Amino acid sequence: MAAPATPAIPTIPEYLSKVYTWAYLTPAYSRFLDTSLVVSSILWGNANRLMRAGFSEFKPGQEVLQPACVYGCFSSKLAEVLGPEGKLHVTDVAPNQIDACRTKLAGFPTATMNLADAADPRDRSYDGVCCFFLLHEVPEDYKHRIVKSLLDATRPGGKTVFVDYHGPNRWHPLRPLMIQVWRLLEPYALALSDHDIITYAPPDLAQDFVWRKETYFGGLYQKVVATRKPQGA
Ligand SMILES: C[S@@+](CC[C@H](N)C(=O)[O-])C[C@H]1O[C@@H](n2cnc3c(N)ncnc32)[C@H](O)[C@@H]1O
DSSP states (O other): OOOOOOOOOOOOOHHHHHHHIIIIIOHHHHHHHOSHHHHHHHTTTOHHHHHHHHHTTOOTTOEEEEOSOOSTTHHHHHHHHHTTTSEEEEEESOHHHHHHHHHHTTTOTTOEEEEOOTTSOOSSOEEEEEEESOGGGSOHHHHHHHHHHHHHTEEEEEEEEEEEEOOOOTTOTTHHHHHHHHHHHOTTTTHHHHSOGGGGSOHHHHTTEEEEEEEETTTTEEEEEEEEOOTTO
16 A cells, blocks of 8 residues: 655745745744734734734634744634634744744644645645735745635635735835835835735636735735635636
8 A cells, every 4th residue: 555645845945045044944033033022013013903804804613724824923813713613724834933833832732733835736725714924025926826826725615815015005104114124124025015916816716706905004014805706606
């Protein structure tokens, strides 16, 4: 009898090691950054509001994919929303991030953690997908691949939810500063000012979903919800 296939271990994408080694691949820095206070500061005090906006799209008992780790208490709060009957599946491409998440989710027996590249196709589907501040960190070809992979992994009736940066309104007092921060530290974030997330989806796949977008904090942030139409609709 053939042995069961071992899932392939993903390689760290080049953009991640080039731009974000300090933030995600260096355990000493990660330990310092992995707090709710840091996440709240980076998001100008909007972290809780943005998390709540994402979580409000899911219900207890659902099986939800979180395709990349998030610093602070994001995963445990999402696991609480799904409740004891629900299941949270967290994946990330960096082994140290998965290890940290495993510690944070120790009190949630139904949660699972695995290494996976969010851009790679999944071998199964979920009631929902919650993608929190990942797209702005990846180059354009990755944005296309991640959006396709996550939409593909969403069951009919389910939701793919993206919470991320957006182009701040012209009058936004933080606009000049954020543009400088993105240029210096987050070079792939600027594209989200000019491109709606729906444009990263293959058009024929995008048609299978109903799309809704809300913006927050003077347009600096957005939530995009893609709800998969029932089969045959
Ligand atoms: C989702 S973003 C969240 C950023 C946010 N600023 C925070 O508070 O954590 C960061 C995570 O994405 C992961 N990541 C980056 N590219 C990835 C990819 N292609 N597939 C899976 N995980 C990825 C990084 O390893 C890191 O753990």
